[in-house]
Amino acid sequence: MIGVNAGHGTSGGSSVKTLCHPDGSAKTTGGSTAAGATKATAVSGGMTFADGASESSVTLRMAQILRDKLLAAGYDVLMVRDGSDVQLDNVARTVICNNVADCHISLHWDGDGLNYDKGSFYISVPDGVKGMEPVASHWTQHNALGASLVDGLRAQGCKINGGGSMSIDLTQTSYSTIPSVDMELGNACSNHSDETLNIQAEGLLHGINAYYGR
Ligand SMILES: [Zn+2]
Numbered sequence: 001m002i003g004v005n006a007g008h009g010t011s012g013g014s015s016v017k018t019l020c021h022p023d024g025s026a027k028t029t030g031g032s033t034a035a036g037a038t039k040a041t042a043v044s045g046g047m048t049f050a051d052g053a054s055e056s057s058v059t060l061r062m063a064q065i066l067r068d069k070l071l072a073a074g075y076d077v078l079m080v081r082d083g084s085d086v087q088l089d090n091v092a093r094t095v096i097c098n099n100v101a102d103c104h105i106s107l108h109w110d111g112d113g114l115n116y117d118k119g120s121f122y123i124s125v126p127d128g129v130k131g132m133e134p135v136a137s138h139w140t141q142h143n144a145l146g147a148s149l150v151d152g153l154r155a156q157g158c159k160i161n162g163g164g165s166m167s168i169d170l171t172q173t174s175y176s177t178i179p180s181v182d183m184e185l186g187n188a189c190s191n192h193s194d195e196t197l198n199i200q201a202e203g204l205l206h207g208i209n210a211y212y213g214r
Contacts (some may be wrong), residue, residue: 001057001075001076001077001078001100001101001102001155002070002075002077002078002102002103002105002179002208003077003078003080003096003097003100003101003102003103003104003105004033004063004066004067004077004078004079004105005063005080005081005082005097005105005107005182006059006060006062006063006079006080006081006082006092006106006107006192007046007055007059007106007107007108007159007172007182008043008044008045008046008054008055008056008059008090008108009045009046009056009057009059009060009083009084009085009086010042010043010085010086010087010088011042011082011085012076012087013042013043013044013045013087014041014042014043014045014070014076014091016041016042016089017039017040017041017042018039018040018042018089018090018091018171019038019039019040019091020033020038020039020169020171020174021129021132021174022133022134022174022175023097023133024038024076025038025132026038026181027040027169028126028128028129028169029126029128029167029168029169030054030084030168031133031168031169031170032047032111032121033043035169040090040171042089042091042142043088043089043090043093044089044168045201046059047109047110047111047187047188048188049109049188049189049190049192050188050189053153053192055108055109056084057084057110057178057209058192058197059082059107059108059109060081060082060083061192061197062107062185062200063079063081063082063107063194064198065158065194065197065198065201066105066201066204066205067079068105069201069202069205070205070208073209075208078096078097078100078101079095080093080097080106081093084140085095088155090170090172091171091175092175092197093106093172094156094171094172094175094176094180095131095153095175097176097178097180098171098175098177098178100174101178102178102179103178103179103180103181103208104172104178104180104181105144105145105149105181105183105204105208106172106179106180106181106183107183107185108182108183108184108185109184109185109186109187109188109190109192110184110186110187110200111187111188112187113188113189114188114189115189117159117186117187117189117190117191118159118161118186118187118191119159119160119161120148120150120153120158120159120160120161120164120183120184120186120188121160121161121162121163121164121165121166121184121199122147122149122164122165122166122181122182122183122184122205123146123165123166123167123168123170123173123181123183123184124142124143124146124152124165124166124181125142125147125165125167126167126168126169126171127167128169129169129173129174132174134175134176134177135173135174135176137177138173138176138177138178138179138180139173141166141178141179142173142176142179142180142181143181144179144211145163145179145180145181145211146164146165146181146183147164147202147210148207148208148210148211149181149183149204149207149208150165151164151205151206151207151210152202152203152204152205152206152207152209152210153200153203153207154203155203155206156199156200156202156203156206157199158199158200158203168182179211183204185200
């Protein structure tokens with residue numbers, strides 16, 4: 001059961017806070033919430049593409065394309081969000097995946113302010129949280145799944161940012177008890193046509209197959 005989490009898509013979530021870490025400790029790196037904070041935005045609105053498309057609409061389209069490929073390949077799929085709005089914050093999305101799915105893949109495009117497409121990468125687990133449970137027991141799985149997804153994208157000819165990963169202390173990985181990764185599939189300047197999303201979804205499918213030895 002693959003948990004497919006179309007990032008964002010919750011109205012009102014940016015005015016609500018949830019704990020960064022289950023034990024209430026402070027966030028170790030910056031991201032959409034600064035390092036040192038103990039509470040983070042429950043779920044943010046996401047960025048806007050250069051052509052005006054919302055990140056949440058593109059992540060949903062990507063989730064639908066990936067879902068169809070996974071189902072055709074024989075996987076079961078948990079769609080964390082299958083409409084334009086779902087009232088689930090990042091902790092809730094993660095806990096649902098923990099309870100129901102075998103892995104959790106959230107789909108995002110980076111809001112980095114750049115004026116060129118820097119390519120795809122996954123968010124790896126920073127050293128500062130590797131001793132904290134449940135991260136301590138699962139971070140090697142998170143990073144292995146992320147690396148496998150990036151390998152799959154690379155094999156499809158997708159542009160990869162740097163070494164393919166960036167380490168950020170995320171709510172998602174802090175609460176995950178299954179292999180769990182935030183995939184950043186580009187940024188505001190990335191092409192997000194169905195044709196491109198299809199190629200990226202094919203890459204993710206190959207990465208999932210490789211992770212599970214299929
Ligand atoms: Zn995002």
